[in-house]
Amino acid sequence: MSIADNYKFLEHVAERNSNAKSFDNWQQINSHTIITMARKFLVENNISVRKVPLKTIHAFITDSALESLKKQQQRWAILLANAVTYQNPCKQHLTLVKILRDASLEEVELLHHLKKHSFIEYETSRVWIKLKAVEQWALEVLNCSGIDIEIIIENLYMKRLIEVDESEEEIRIAPLGMHFIVECETPFGIK
Structure with a gap:
């Protein structure tokens, strides 16, 4: 060839x-x-x-x-x-550029989902979500396979964009993940 x-x-x-x-x-x-x-x-x-x-x-x-x-x-x-x-x-933003460059659409969508469901009002008001519920959401909405979901979650965890509790049964968005999603979601100054 x-x-x-x-x-x-x-x-x-x-x-x-x-x-x-x-x-x-x-x-x-x-x-x-x-x-x-x-x-x-x-x-x-x-x-x-x-x-x-x-x-x-x-x-x-x-x-x-x-x-x-x-x-x-x-x-x-x-x-x-x-x-x-x-x-x-x-x-x-150079750090955030590197995160977006390396992120798949599914990873960003999962972070966005976690922001909507694990972030209440302030950065300290992050609640834990059952990992099984997040996996089920990803299967249905993102059309991911089980192995894809495992890779996505592990990748987000390694990048410190999500946190996993000690039992490894619950996750939530990490401060860096939250900041990243906020900076990619709405232009600053637009309500």
């Missing part, structure tokens, strides 16, 4: 934006889509922006360019908008 054959195979199996004319420009289109969405959030809501380190901008451009799923692209756009929002007290 030739390099061209392998290239055609990758074009066939890669999940990418349908607007891409070729495999060559799909990353540029993804980056453009995400930056456009972030700018739209900021402009439509008249949100003041701040300067951020060049390495943070570089990470956003290079890492978000690999994202072809619309739901994840929206999360990238919100994270970028929040990174440059003047009144946002968080300045650790």
